[in-house]
Amino acid sequence: MHAVRAQAIGGPSEKATEAQHARGKLTARERIGLLLDQGSFREVEQLRRHRATGFGLEDKRPYTDGVITGWGTVEGRTVFVYAHDFRIFGGALGEAHATKIHKIMDMALSAGAPLVSLNDGAGARIQEGVSALAGYGGIFRRNTRASGVIPQISVMLGPCAGGAAYSPALTDFVFMVRETSQMFITGPDVVKAVTGEEITQNGLGGADVHAETSGVAHFAYDDEETCIAEVRYLLSMLPQNNREYPPRLPCADPRTRRSQALLDLVPADGNRPYDMHQVIEEILDDGDYLEIHERWARNIICALGRLDGQVAGIVANQPQALAGVLDIEASEKAARFVQMCDAFNIPVITLLDVPGFLPGIDQEHRGIIRHGAKLLYAYCNATVPRISLILRKAYGGAYIVMDSQSIGADLTYAWPTNEIAVMGAEGAANIIFRRQIAHSNDPEATRAHLIKQYKTELMHPYHAAEHGLIDDIIDPTHTRETLIAALTMLHTKHTDPTHRKHGNPPQ
Secondary structure: OHHHHHHHHHOOOHHHHHHHHHOOOOOHHHHHHHHOOOOOOEEEOOOOOOOOOOOOHHHOOOHHHHEEEEEEEEOOEEEEEEEEOOOOHHHOEOHHHHHHHHHHHHHHHHHOOOEEEEEOOOOEOHHHOHHHHHHHHHHHHHHHHHOOOOOEEEEEOOEEEHHHHHHHHHOOEEEEEOOOOEEEOOOHHHHHHHHOOOOOHHHHHEHHHHHHHHOOOOEEEOOHHHHHHHHHHHHHHOOOOOOOOOOOOOOOOOOOOOOOOHHHHOOOOOOOOOOHHHHHHHHOHHHOEEEEOOOOOOOEEEEEEEEOOEEEEEEEEOOOOHHHOEOHHHHHHHHHHHHHHHHOOOOEEEEEEEOOEOOOHHHHHOOHHHHHHHHHHHHHHOOOOEEEEEEEEEEHHHHHHOOOHHHOOOEEEEOOOOEEEOOOHHHHHHHHOHHHHHOOOOHHHHHHHHHHHHHHHHOOOOHHHHOOOOOEEOOHHHHHHHHHHHHHHHOOOOOOOOOOOOOOOOO
């Protein structure tokens, strides 16, 4: 027994291990060792072997069949994992390989614990034909069943091509490593044959491409060790399943801490940019947070952090990028994040400084209406505690969409610098008073006077509060204390779900 087990753990050969390391990659067991607490891994079906015949397969029947499955702990909490072993059949998926993955996915769902996949495989095992394809179908079905029930994290540590790429796309988070991981439906050779375009594997589906351009990857790192360490950090922010809350940690950062820096970080002039990251750092415990999709759709920030030890999701406009407007990509990014928070009982705090939706022919023709509606749908559908804070301007439909009181925010606060209106005063005055301005002896002076009048009557900081659309105007230095008090009160919020099979969200 010990000899057989040693053979299974050792893998095909030392030469194969050296080849894996030469590619700049760790072995599957080394990766699992980094992910899980030391000594906690319990393997499932270690001695399984395939039963396929033909094309020489009957002579190659290694233990594990190219995938290592089991469970362990991350900071003492149960986590299920499967890891492709590229040294065996290039990590390609066959019938036995798929069956092992199906089993561990079923176990994770039954136990109500997160599932992490460490992907490093060459796709379907061609020698096994349609059986391999059916194996992928079983994975996709289980990904979908587990969606919103347990956290699912895909860590891309090698190639992932063809239909195999759809499993990570169905999970909650995708991590990638630069240079060694790629994801694409059709590889560079097929692209060249069909379209004549020449491109490298990394240029087509590398980590930076998916982190910055396509939005497929939520995180991209330079090496596997850092990547897997960040997976552990993300898991510390998530609950075990949709019936639990994220773990709450002791907090040394005083809940009543006041930040004078917030008075200077946000300029009163609505046309001047600033870095919303600095605002978030001032509010959250010890300034610590994990940004999701940091390099994609930078005009909106989505992050997980803690307030008085309680995990919260932050959605915030970023005035440094496109002035913080909402466009197609920002709407999709924030909508998916809000849905994830709602699924896993994470309160959502929205920080608004939004001039509106991005105008333009390109945005309209690409469907900004339906994409923007995704964010609206996500907020309206969310039953977790929802708090919004208007730092500066909030104009037009973007104000409504970003968790206004009218779409169900539990509490809405604003700083004294807030401006809430259908549009900016200049644009509004040009529309409302265009005839007066046109017939004036001094159009510019008349325009300036009417703009000032519009601001005075409809855009002063207390207008929305007077109409009951803002719960309170707060001192910016009290922001952290105010948000923590609100979260504490809303912690026991309960909303009975609407009785329906499921909604039909905008596409």
